[in-house]
Amino acid sequence: MAPILYWIRRDLRLSDNPALTWAKAQGRPIIPVFLLDQVVEGWGAAPRWRLGLGLEAHAAALEAVESRLTLRRGPALDTLRGLVAETGADTVVWNRLYTADERARDTEVKEALRGDGLTARSFNGHVLFEPWTVETGSGGFYRVYTPFWKNVRDRDPGETLAAPATIPAPEAWPETDALDDWDLGRAMRRGADVVAQHVHVGESSAQARLGAFIAHKIDGYDIARDMLAEDGTSGLSENLTYGEISARTCWHAGQRAMAEGKAGAETFLKEVVWRDFAHHLAYHTPHLTSGNWRPEWDAFPWRGDNAQAEAWRRGRTGIEVVDAGMREMYVTGRMHNRARMLVASYLTKHLMTHWRVGCDWFADCLIDWDPASNAMGWQWAAGSGPDAAPFFRIFNPETQGEKFDPKGRYRRRWVAELPGPENADALAFYDAIPRSWDMGPGDAYPTAPIVGLSEGRQRALDAYAQRDATE
Numbered sequence: 001m002a003p004i005l006y007w008i009r010r011d012l013r014l015s016d017n018p019a020l021t022w023a024k025a026q027g028r029p030i031i032p033v034f035l036l037d038q039v040v041e042g043w044g045a046a047p048r049w050r051l052g053l054g055l056e057a058h059a060a061a062l063e064a065v066e067s068r069l070t071l072r073r074g075p076a077l078d079t080l081r082g083l084v085a086e087t088g089a090d091t092v093v094w095n096r097l098y099t100a101d102e103r104a105r106d107t108e109v110k111e112a113l114r115g116d117g118l119t120a121r122s123f124n125g126h127v128l129f130e131p132w133t134v135e136t137g138s139g140g141f142y143r144v145y146t147p148f149w150k151n152v153r154d155r156d157p158g159e160t161l162a163a164p165a166t167i168p169a170p171e172a173w174p175e176t177d178a179l180d181d182w183d184l185g186r187a188m189r190r191g192a193d194v195v196a197q198h199v200h201v202g203e204s205s206a207q208a209r210l211g212a213f214i215a216h217k218i219d220g221y222d223i224a225r226d227m228l229a230e231d232g233t234s235g236l237s238e239n240l241t242y243g244e245i246s247a248r249t250c251w252h253a254g255q256r257a258m259a260e261g262k263a264g265a266e267t268f269l270k271e272v273v274w275r276d277f278a279h280h281l282a283y284h285t286p287h288l289t290s291g292n293w294r295p296e297w298d299a300f301p302w303r304g305d306n307a308q309a310e311a312w313r314r315g316r317t318g319i320e321v322v323d324a325g326m327r328e329m330y331v332t333g334r335m336h337n338r339a340r341m342l343v344a345s346y347l348t349k350h351l352m353t354h355w356r357v358g359c360d361w362f363a364d365c366l367i368d369w370d371p372a373s374n375a376m377g378w379q380w381a382a383g384s385g386p387d388a389a390p391f392f393r394i395f396n397p398e399t400q401g402e403k404f405d406p407k408g409r410y411r412r413r414w415v416a417e418l419p420g421p422e423n424a425d426a427l428a429f430y431d432a433i434p435r436s437w438d439m440g441p442g443d444a445y446p447t448a449p450i451v452g453l454s455e456g457r458q459r460a461l462d463a464y465a466q467r468d469a470t471e
């Protein structure tokens, strides 16, 4: 019986996996493969390193259901064709992805394999509602989040699918690369030990995280999610981006919590839908990840990379909450959502630096990097993206810090130079950063911000007015 190649991408899970479920239903041998292909080769240091951990955990999960993960490196189409020739497979299946480079790869693969006379099928395993299924009254796509939410909030994404107890094996397994030979952690060599203490890898870890969040945190989520020093959110972005848990599993858990009257449940559902919205935009406006979503922003005098942006990357702007956020990301591979908004606003407005500079840095540092959510978040903060607000939003990081970190706990947790008892998290920053940064806990904290808040705000407003005048 000809085997089925199941091409794994951002879906490192067995449960609620439509491509895998379909393959299993055919009653034929299945060969799960992951490709280090042209898209994955372009990922940043932290996402690649975290991918390696995810693949290791998923390989073990596949072994537990009598299957095996085959790893291959090379362009997707050539590599899949090679595997077809080696294994005699006549079918290739996968779960769909929506950003421009992912779609270009997948379209090429699907057309070529079908041209070869094979069956090539794709499924929805990454979002709740696929981008083309959510339409405005006039049949277009949504550019603003709230009407998007209203459209989908009462829709049913379908029941979750059970994990297979076993996956039928082929008569012979194809050769596989050794994960270690891919050296996915190469660019992370110094920071990896530090970040490793903060990751939650694999499907069972993701399920446990969701369970704990629903049991203990969702009730207080509405308020706690914005407080910088609280651990008040689900932490699931890391798992969702690698598909270690499905958005649909999170959706149903949130719906059950809402039915039980848990206070923050609807807000949680809305956040999960923000993720869908990012993929909706990435599909309908593929330039979301590469250029200004609103083309009129092409006239804004963004600066390219510069010395102040470098100080921002190193958590040395002199704005405590901004520096705390940047250092949190360096140590944990994550950053509180509120801090993401503040550091992005400071870089793009006060430092007048192009959002792409920050977006690329996040893409290199985040273990929950998601190409669509990251680009949407950056463009939203910069002003060039899908924000319904009709004004030029410039956050004041100091008043935001006072509001969302009133006791300064977040700032002291991450910035070692600030007065207060020594703490391990802040010091871990110095173990995570490259030696070439030549920074140490004995350094004095900047006595003044690299760009003052009112000065930077005025400069951004003037540039914005100028942009309007030239439109």
Ligand SMILES: Cc1cc2nc3c(=O)[nH]c(=O)nc-3n(C[C@H](O)[C@H](O)[C@H](O)COP(=O)(O)OP(=O)(O)OC[C@H]3O[C@@H](n4cnc5c(N)ncnc54)[C@H](O)[C@@H]3O)c2cc1C
Pocket: 225, 233, 234, 235, 236, 237, 238, 240, 241, 268, 271, 272, 273, 274, 275, 276, 278, 335, 336, 337, 338, 340, 341, 344, 362, 366, 368, 369, 370, 371, 373, 374, 375, 377, 378, 381
């Ligand atoms: C500049 C900037 C960059 C960002 N980059 C990323 C990124 O690369 N990857 C990423 O997953 N999120 C990104 N976000 C969104 C958000 O900050 C994270 O999803 C959130 O902090 C993850 O924490 P959590 O899992 O505890 O979220 P929770 O509050 O528990 O939310 C549950 C889930 O909803 C989704 N979600 C929540 N907020 C958003 C949002 N604003 N946009 C899209 N999805 C959301 C995530 O999948 C998250 O896991 C970015 C936001 C900004 C402002």
